[in-house]
Amino acid sequence: MxxxxxxxxxxxxxxxxxxxxxxxxxxxxxxxxxxxxxxxxxxxxxxxxxxxxxxxxxxxxxxxxxxxxxxxxxxxxxxxxxxxxxxxxxxxxxxxxxxxxxxxxxxxxxxxxxxxxxxxxxxxxxxxxxxxxxxxxxxxxxxxxxxxxxxxxxxxxxxxxxxxxxxxxxxxxxxxxxxxxxxxxxxxxxxxxxxxxxxxxxxxxxxxxxxxxLPNCAPAGLKSAIGSRKFPTALNEIVFFGRLEERKGLTLLCKALDRLDPATWTNIRQVTFLGKSSHELAFKKLIEKKTNNNWPVEIRIITNMDRTQANTYLSQPGRLAVIASLSENSPYSVMECLLQETAFIASNIGGIPELIAHQDQSRVLFEPQPQSLAECLTKCFETRFSFKPAKLSFSPDDIAKKWSELIQKIDLSAPEALSKAELPRISVCLTHYERPHLLGEALNSLFQQSYKNFEVIVVDDGSVKQSSKECLNRLSKHYEELEWKFIRSTNRYLGAARNLAASHATGEYLMFMDDDNIALPHELETYARCARQVDADILTCPFDIYHRDISAHEKEKAEYRWLPLGACPSLGVFYNCFGDANALIRRSLFEKIGGFTEDYGIGHEDWEFFAAAVLHGGNLQVVPESLFLYRASDSGMLLSGEVERDHSRNIRPYVQNTLGQMGSALAYALHLSLEMRGAFQQGQLHQSTPFNPDYFTWSDLLKPRFFKQVLSGALRNRTLRQKFWKFLREKGLWKTLQAVIIYGTRKVTRH
Missing domain, CATH: 3.40.50.2000 (Glycogen Phosphorylase B;)
Incomplete structure (x- = not known):
């Protein structure tokens, strides 16, 4: 550290x-x-x-x-x-x-x-x-x-x-x-x-x-005006200073202004709103107030000034900046007013008081309530001929020195590297079913590994084709000297096949692998080193996706790369953010969780296991390197399956391990999410519905059914169609899918 x-x-x-x-x-x-x-x-x-x-x-x-x-x-x-x-x-x-x-x-x-x-x-x-x-x-x-x-x-x-x-x-x-x-x-x-x-x-x-x-450094290019301004000056304008949104106190100021009495208004000639515009309801209501002219003065809205222009505007005599934030860290709007000796008042929240000299806080700070702000404004304009700005609580030069001194105290020495003797034995658990042409490639990629402290257990999940049986016999003889194990089982589906392989393992860690994966030469060594470095229970990694026959030496030909997020249980309710089944798992944790559940014909067994492990306190982390190749095909399990059934499996750990009935509430939230996703695909959502295409996975994009639903539904709406095209361009999929999209859209728009 x-x-x-x-x-x-x-x-x-x-x-x-x-x-x-x-x-x-x-x-x-x-x-x-x-x-x-x-x-x-x-x-x-x-x-x-x-x-x-x-x-x-x-x-x-x-x-x-x-x-x-x-x-x-x-x-x-x-x-x-x-x-x-x-x-x-x-x-x-x-x-x-x-x-x-x-x-x-x-x-x-x-x-x-x-x-x-x-x-x-x-x-x-x-x-x-x-x-x-x-x-x-x-x-x-x-x-x-x-x-x-x-x-x-x-x-x-x-x-x-x-x-x-x-x-x-x-x-x-x-x-x-x-x-x-x-x-x-x-x-x-x-x-x-x-x-x-x-x-x-x-x-x-x-x-x-x-x-x-440590306070932020003073703004670049902003010269301090401390001690150079002449005071007092008569106040005659209220300037809301901040982004025009709820959090910055836009509604709060509007409600406070509604409470000002006529006597106070006689001293005010203009109310100005100075800040970046917003699409929030609070900003729209402000426009309505301006249109209806609810206040007996001119209303001006300025949204196109940069920081320097805004500070110049505020520094003019007679203007009182109002910083009415409802939540704030250490706002530059306050620091800039202090440095420029601009007249201002601010809400007494967050880190704002830390910026202001203690002796000035009581007269320039107000509680973030409409009545408190209205009373503060009334006092300011009652004493408008004698109002003086507040002082900064620190020296900007001292703060700049502290920032520089900070990096001088950093220890830049690297930690000691691990020796290979410290690295764990890994049991690779590889499942196969009726794909002999792929199994040989997968095993060869393991044979080419730079790391040698591992064993391989192959489980054939009930293949019946003669070509599969012959391939298994041939491969078991080929790897006989390495003592790799080949186990034949009846067809019981992935969860059971993986558990069977794990039951024959002797390594400290298990690495699960499917027959359509190709391990890159450094996969096992990278997993082993990272597991020791961070004492991980589970490691997952990005992987590269392709649709044609390539070898581990042709990684640059991969078409897509999928990026897992890690141990985020909140997002794990809705999406598998944890990683792919091709993961490294500590065998003791695997046994503690009970392995994979063994539902037949239902997917998401890896998602379910990862969620259960994380909810049990397992240390799941992502190795930020692509370590294997994944072959995508229309027959792959990732691209098939029934949505509701599969998701009912991955939500189970939340239902079983969450306090009270919160698990059921999460299951209901997942149901609503799936309904909305399905409604979008069917074109049943209004065009104003938030569009979140980031959460259509690459596997969705490869499903013909998905395109049929989207092109005949959501893309019938011009706005959603444009957003979807933009999404494809950002994802880099536009070139490969452009022909399909254009063809489908033409068909849809004819109806």
Whole structure:
């Protein structure tokens, strides 16, 4: 674990050597016009550069810009001595996973391909974009001499709470998991407020061994006006300052203004709403108020200013900024007002009080209630000729020094590598049924493994064809010297076949494998090393998918890559986020759980097992490397089966192991999810229904029935059809499926 010395003992330490620093962020000043994370990371980049460090920014939104040109921003940062790199697009197999996972994977791939080794990487928890990179570091695969420091800002579930919203899609559950992991796996955490640290603790977030509260650096390019402004000035305008949404207090201010008495209104000439626009109901109601002119003054809405323009607007005499947030971490809107000596009042919530000098808090802070805000506004305009701005609670220069000193205290030494003598014996449990042409390839891929401490148990699940029997006889003789076991059984389906193989195993770990898999040469060794490194009970991994005959040496010909998420039991109610059955499982845990259930003719036995293991406290993790090839075919079990029956199996661990009747409630939630998914395929959803194509799996896209349903249903609606086409392009499937889509759409639109 990376260690950090107490900063209090080294506040004035000299920089002894230059660090190579990378900042990873989906929000940065320039391409993005306004954003708290962008402001924080731009300020940090410039502060570290000014202290002599080598600074690079990886902008994870790639080519997305809100202003200017990307080449222009690259040149601008270069002039400031900072490398600015937009994250490249995927150039490998098409990634089949929800977008949060894809974004994290692309960041990981860029880091692996980068020629430079960074000493320190800073990143926000928002969107969880360093998840796979953090897993790789934890498992000893990459980045062993790099420290990862997470700078907390605004977890998605925290913002959701502030907006009084419920999760609206499975992606919300996935994003929360990714963000939690990006904090838990960090070497060190910095929060700009004590408030957010306590918020995480109350919600049982796992924090790194070392963490601290340290305010953000002052905004880049914002010159402090402390001591240069002339006061007092007469207040005559109220300016709502913040994103125009519920969490930022938009409705709160509107209700407070409704409570102002006529005498107060005589001192106000205008009410201005300054911030990014929103599609929320609160913003729409604001437009109605402007249209109906409920207040006896002019109403102005400004949504197109960047940070510099907004601060210039607020600094003009007579304007009172109102920061009415319902939940807030350490908002730059408050810090900027303090630095510019802008007249403002703010809600007494979150980390806001930590920014304001103690002696000023009582007069500029209000409780986030309409009456409290109305009373505060009344006092401000009653004393409008003598109102003075509040002071900042810290020195911006001291904070910049602390950020620089932080990376000087990091231990960059890599952990000791494991020796092969410490690695476990693995029992490979391979099931086969009537596919002799595939079984030979699967066994040969095991023979080619770089790792040698393993055994193989092959179970034939009741094949009756003569070709299968002959193949089994031939292969058992071929591998006789290796003492690989070949067991013939009656047809009892996958769960029973896998259990039978496990019952003959002697290894510490079991690795399950199907006859249509090809193990890449390093699969077993990678699994063995990672299992020891993190003391895992279960390891799963991404895998590459193809539809034609290829060998393990032709991995680059794979068409798709599926990315598992990991041990996220909330998302596991609705989707198999855990991984594929081709997984490494500690034999003692397998026996404790009772192995796979043995339902005949029903799928999802691996999903059910993983869910049960995680709910029992098993340590399931994802190795962030593709370790095997999967051959997709129309006859494969992944592409067949009855949806309701299969899902009734994977929900069982939740029903059996969840407190009270919560398991049944989760089963009902799954039923509703399946109904909505089916309704979309049948075209029964209104076009305003949220479209979440990330959760159509690659196997859905390969089912002819799926295309028939979608093309004859949802794609009849023009809006949904456009969204679906966009989804295909983003997934990289457009070229291969374009002909099918166009043909089907033409048929549909004729009706």
């Amino acid at each position: 990376t260690s950090i010395a107490p900063l209090s003992s080294a506040l004035h330490a000299e920089i002894t050597d230059k660090r190579r620093v990378l900042l990873i962020s989906p929000d940065i000043e320039g391409p993005v016009r306004n954003g708290g994370i962008g402001t924080a990371f731009t300020a940090l980049a410039r502060a570290l550069k000014s202290q002599g460090h080598d600074v690079t920014i990886l902008y994870t939104l790639g080519t997305y810009i809100e202003q200017g040109t990307m080449d222009g921003w690259v040149r601008q940062y270069k002039r400031d001595g900072i490398r600015f790199i937009p994250r490249p697009d995927n150039d490998g197999p098409s990634l089949t996973a929800p977008m949060p996972r894809i974004n994290s994977w692309l960041v990981y791939e860029w880091l692996k391909s980068c020629n430079e080794i960074f000493d320190v990487i800073y990143y926000p928890e928002w969107r969880g974009e360093t998840y796979y990179a953090l897993l790789a570091r934890k498992m000893g695969l990459h980045f062993q001499n790099t420290a990862f420091i997470v700078v907390t800002h605004s977890p998605s579930v925290w913002a959701q709470e502030g907006n009084n919203k419920l999760p609206s899609s499975p992606e919300d559950l996935e994003t929360e998991f990714l963000e939690r992991q990006c904090i838990a796996l960090a070497d060190h955490m910095v929060s700009p407020s004590v408030y957010l640290i306590n918020w995480m603790k109350r919600r049982n977030w796992v924090l790194p061994e070392t963490y601290e509260a």
